C-alpha cells in the first residue's frame with residue numbers, strides 16, 4: 001500500500017472524512033489509459049444522448065441535495081445554506097449543459113464560390129486533465145465535467161487534497177447517471193499527481209482552477225510538454241465601490257455577504273471596499289457592528305454565520321497578512337484574530353475582520369487574502385475609485401453601489417474585470433453567464449454559459465463543394481494577376 005492522506009473536517013480536524021491514496025505517476029497513466037479507451041465510444045454517442053446522462057446526474061444531485069450539502073459543510077467548512085448553493089450550482093449546470101446538447105453546435109456560412117457551402121462544428125479534444133480547488137468542491141468539478149462530457153471527452157480529475165470525498169461522491173453520481181465505466185477517473189493527492197497529469201502525453205487539454213502560483217506552474221509544465229489547450233481560472237482581489245448616493249443599508253448587506261460569506265474563501269470574495277470618504281465613517285460603523293455580531297461556529301449548525309477557514313495553516317497565513325497590514329498603519333475595527341471555539345477543538349476559525357486606513361500600496365490591498373478580511377480604502381471620486389479597482393493585478397469581479405445610472409455605467413465600462421455587479425456584491429455568479437477574469441485571474445477562457453464548452457472542444461470548419469469541378473478560393477471569379485495564367 002502506498003502513501004495515503006486523510007481528509008478532515010476543518011471545524012473539527014479530529015473528525016476524519018476519509019483516507020485516500022496519494023496518486024502516483026503510474027496511477028495517472030492508468031487513469032489516462034482508461035479515459036482514452038472509454039472516450040472512443042463516448043464520442044460516437046449522439047450529443048443529445050450524452051446530454052440525457054448529464055441531465056440525469058443533475059436529478060440525482062437534486063434528490064440528494066441535503067446529503068451533498070452536509071458533506072460540503074463537513075469537508076470544506078461552508079455553512080449549510082452556502083453548501084446548498086454549491087450543490088445547486090452543479091444541479092443548475094447539469095440542466096443547463098444538458099439543454100446545450102440540443103442547441104446550435106456551430107455556425108453556417110455562405111461560400112464565396114457557387115455550389116459550395118461551409119459550416120463549423122465542434123469535436124472532442126480527447127482526454128481532459130482537470131485540477132480543482134477545495135472551495136467549491138461540487139460546483140467546480142461539475143462546471144468542468146458536464147461541458148467536457150457533453151463535448152464527448154474522457155476525463156481525469158485531480159481534485160483538491162482538502163475535498164476528495166466530495167469529488168468521490170460527485171463522480172459516483174455521474175456513474176449512477178449512466179456515464180460509462182472508465183470515462184471519468186479520479187486521481188487523488190497533492191501537487192505531484194497534478195503535475196504528472198498535466199504533462200501526460202495522452203492529455204490534450206488541461207482545465208485548472210486554483211491560485212496564481214499553482215496556475216503558472218501548471219501552465220508552464222503543460223505547455224513545455226505540449227502544445228495543449230490550457231485553461232486557467234485563478235485568484236481575485238475583488239473590490240466593491242460605494243458612492244455617496246448609494247443605499248448604504250444595501251451596501252452594508254452586500255459588503256457583509258461579499259466579504260464574509262464562505263469565510264471570505266471565494267475567488268470572488270469582496271476583499272477591498274473602495275468607499276467615498278463622505279460616507280466611509282457611516283458605512284464602516286454599520287459594517288463593524290454587523291461583522292462583530294456574526295456567529296462563528298460549526299458549519300453544520302444552522303445558527304452559524306461564518307464557518308472555519310480550510311486549515312490552521314490558512315488561518316495563520318491570514319493572520320500574518322493582517323499583522324503586516326497593522327504594521328503598515330491600518331487599524332482593525334473588528335476581528336484580526338484566530339479564534340478557538342468550544343466543541344470545535346483544533347478548528348481553523350478566523351474572526352471576520354475589517355481593516356481601516358488601508359493604503360493602495362499596502363500588501364493587504366494588493367495580494368489575495370482568501371479569508372474573512374475586508375480592507376477599506378477611502379477615495380474622493382469615482383475616477384479615483386475605478387483607478388483603485390483597476391490597479392490590482394487580478395481581474396475577476398467588481399461591484400459598484402450607486403443610485404445613479406451614469407456612474408454605474410461608467411464603472412461597468414471602465415472597470416477591467418471579467419464580472420461587474422451593480423448594486424449587488426462581488427459574489428453571486430449565475431451559471432448561464434460566462435465566468436472568469438482578466439489579467440492574472442486567467443488566460444482568456446471562460447467557464448459556464450455557452451462559452452463553457454470552448455475549452456473542452458475544438459472547432460472544425462467543414463467545406464462541401466457540390467459543383468463537380470475544381471473551384472479555387474481566392475483565385476476563381478477574380479481578375480487574373482498580371483503575368484499569371
Ligand code: NAD
Nearest residue numbers: 132133134159160190191194195210211214233234235267
Ligand atoms: P491551490 O492552487 O493551492 O490548489 C489548487 C489545486 O492544484 C489543488 O487540487 C492542488 O492539489 C493542485 N496543485 C497544487 N500544486 C500543484 C502543482 N504544482 N501542479 C499541479 N497541481 C497542483 O488552490 P486552493 O487553495 O485549492 O484554492 C484557492 C485558490 O483558488 C484561490 O486563489 C482562489 O481564488 C482560486 N479559485 C479560483 C476560482 C476561479 O474560478 N477563478 C474559483 C475557485 C477558486
